[in-house]
Amino acid sequence: MSGSFSRSQQTRKPGITATTSGVVAAQHVVAAEVGADVLAAGGDAVDAAVAVSFAIGVVEPWMSGPAGGGAMMLWRADEGRAHALNYGMRSSAALDLDRYPLSGEGKASDLFPWEKVLEDRNVTGATSVAVPGTVAGISSAHTRFGRMAWAELLAPAVDLARKGLHVDWYAALVIAASARDLARDPDAAAMFLDDGQWPKGSGWTALAEQRLDQTRMADTLEHLAREGETAFYRGDIGQALVRDVTEKGGFLTMEDLRDYRVAWTDSLAIPFRDATVHAVPGLTAGPTLADALTRWESDYDARDAASPAAHVARADGLRAAYAERLAHMGDHESATAPGCTTHFSIVDRAGNMVAMTQTLLSIFGSKVVSPGTGMLLNNGIMWFDPERGRPNSMAPAKACLMNVCPVIGETAHRRFALGASGGRKIMPAVAQISAHLIEQDMSMQEAIEAPRLDASGGPQVVADERLAGPVTEALAARFPVAQAQRLPFPFAFACPAGVMREGATNSGTTETMSPWGDGVAEPDAARKRT
Template identity: 65%
Template sequence: MTEIALSRTQTIRKTVVETPHGVVAAQNSLAARAGARVLAAGGDAVDAAVATSFAIGVVEPWMSGPVAGGAMMLWRAEEGRAYALNHGMKSPAALNPADYPVTGKGRAGDLFPWDRVKDDRNVLGASAVAVPGTVDGLGQAHDRFGRMPWAELLAPAIALAGEGLLVDWYAALIIASSTRDLASDPDAAALFLEDGQWPTISGWTALAEKRLDQSRMADTLEQIARNGARELYSGDVGVAMVADLQEKGSVLTRDDLIAYRAQFQDPLSFGYRGGRIHAVPGLTAGPTLKATLEALDRQPFGGRPDQTTYLAYADALKAAYAQRFATMGDETESSEAPACTTHFSVVDRHGNMVAQTQTLLSIFGSRVVSPSTGLLMNNGLMWFDPVQGRPNSLGPSKRCLMNVCPVIGEGEGRHFAFGASGGRKIVSAVSQLTSFAIDFGMDLEQVFHQPRIDSSGGPAVIVDDTLPEDVFRALAARHQVRRARRTVFPYSFACPAGVMRRGDINSGCTEIMSPWGDAVSEADIQDR
């Protein structure tokens, strides 16, 4: 094992909220508070999800932005029923695969090791942008289940954008990791950089705050708040965004936006150990999660996770990913890529739940900003294999194959809503969180503090360095293994967020190493 300088005596834990009130768990505390305020005002879990989604797009712009594609799982307590909503991205109708020729010179250098495309047109720049879907999905969910006015739900995000994102040490670190690519787009550079370099850190000299100027984004969100979700698709915001992107080389058209519709679907529901799991079907990681848990369901487990348990996790994930590669065409993700997605989970006082994952795909997406709207754009076309004739080949008007895996689980008097960010690492995390809760009866604090492995289809199984030596030896006897620590950046494991309801008590937690992640109860808002 390579020696690293990280402390071995430091202990890091997250406090788990437990309350009869509603809870929002999100990768950014400000976004979690925005959702919790909605719950405190009498909103439904879907209302809180709308507020959280827009807010987290403002305060974590490099992960999902306010308009990127994703997927949602909903649990309606009064019906005892799960719903799936897929608002993933889609390729433009005018896309021509011939415009993305492979060079024959190695592999792409981002999330997926596809054959490299000329000028990285499927990774960087406006030519990589797909039709965004999150806003339409949120609009449909709100139309169906929301209680509070749409404009009130966007108000927190508008206020946060008007104030501008505070550049603390963590924000500066994230921006610094992509400075070179951001500098290639003048509008991205103007938003995130200072003279072509990463921005000054707030508080570095204890004299002044440094905030990003997100005023143009605030104006855009005000238009969407005033005119509804379809403003992005058939309104002036969509017109301006398309014009900006076409000037930068995109083939995206207004017709692509007008034609886009998110899809409510029957969930991918299946039994597990006497419980029930609900995931998003189709071109997501839902089918891979199902294959993983079906394999685990055949394994006998003891009273606590041990070497047999973790070996079963590794074997099941390896087999599930082999199936995914063969049938869905989603090839191995680079293990060096940073986490580039965001997830949040919500439970309200009535037991309604939402698990939502949303993403720009790469960190900072295409590294392109639409100057008229202030929106950072996705690079969703990178999800497609540029080589033709394969299951997931690049083509026009195609739904993108996503790694997102929001789930609702139920069993033994409890419900939970889990999900994670981290690209290919997501399924490993969600499957183990689910197993911890159902197989071992763990509460949410135990679930989120239990060490995990990651087996994401690559050659190595990544093993949390805090797991016992007998677990490492058992895995090493059958698999190539590598030890890693849970750290702040980069993440060797996925970054989950979840809520759980046991009887009438709700709880929430986020990844313990996430410096911004938080679970916030509506009671915390009411008490302040």
């Protein structure tokens, strides 16, 4: 067992509780406020999700955006049922596998320990861009369940992009961590860097302020607000994306965009103790979550959920579930890489819920900006194994295997919407938080703040330093164990966001150490956003 930290300092993030209004929990408080304002204006949880989706793509552009993909779980109070929606990315039908030869130089440099491809063509640059699905997904949900006008819901994101993202210390730190890769694309360098190499930042004084120039993105969002999904998949926005990706050497055609379809399905209903956890089936972390929870239910008693033995059983279950995923789904994602994802959860005053995860895959996606749209582009091609003949091998017109894990959980007396960002760490976090809520009847704040472990890849188990003592000693008797702190940067664990409804009372919160995340209740009047 390695790691030794001081545990004298404690950090808490008070959750929000509201008895007569809805709640939004998101990884950026400004986006959460946008969604809360939509709820205050009479919008449904899905309306708020539309607004949050586009707003968070502006204020947290390296994590997600319209040129990405993802999945969501929805709960409809009037139907008393859950719906699953997958809008993951796909490879282009025009993808040329001969452009991705193995280099013979070892393993790839990012999230997955694939064999390295020549020039990392599947990891960075336009050759790593997959067909995006986020706009199709959120538009489909809005068409089915939304109440408010599409243009009205996109207006806050347009306004935020016109102002440009304020580059505070956290934004500057995130940009600095990827500055070398961003410098390789002139359009990404122009947006995020000064002099093509230094990260933009606001200097050493709190009075200084620097903002990203997101004018082109604002124009694109305004166009999308007027014309809807058609502009993205069949119109001018799509044409600009195709032109930019093609000119930079990638594979994307108008046929790819026109043929893209989202997938509405029944939820994957996972019985656990006296509750049910609804997840997205198929090429997500949903099936792996079902595997882990099923193992936990048989391997330890709910009454012993806080015991060292239960923690060992959870680590065992997670390891076994990931071994099964690796064997049959081909997901080799590194357990140490952060991923580029954002999650938000919403409950409205009627009890409708949305748990939505959207992603560009890596931090800053492909590290390429589309000059015609102002959007960062995904690097979804990296999800595929570049070696032939594997369960998840690269191929044209193929759906990407994602680690997203949005869920809706329901017990006899309450319901919750939950998810997280953090690559392969997402499912273990969602599983443990769900178990805390179900087995120990914790509040959402208590469950998210509770110390967690991660056993999502490799022989090592990573334990929150607050588990030091009998728990880590029991873990260390079975596995190599490392202790880790919960820090604002970098994250050793996933970054969750959840909401809960108990009776008529709604609550919600986000990862304690997330510098920007928070839960926000709908206000009496619209707030001013900066």
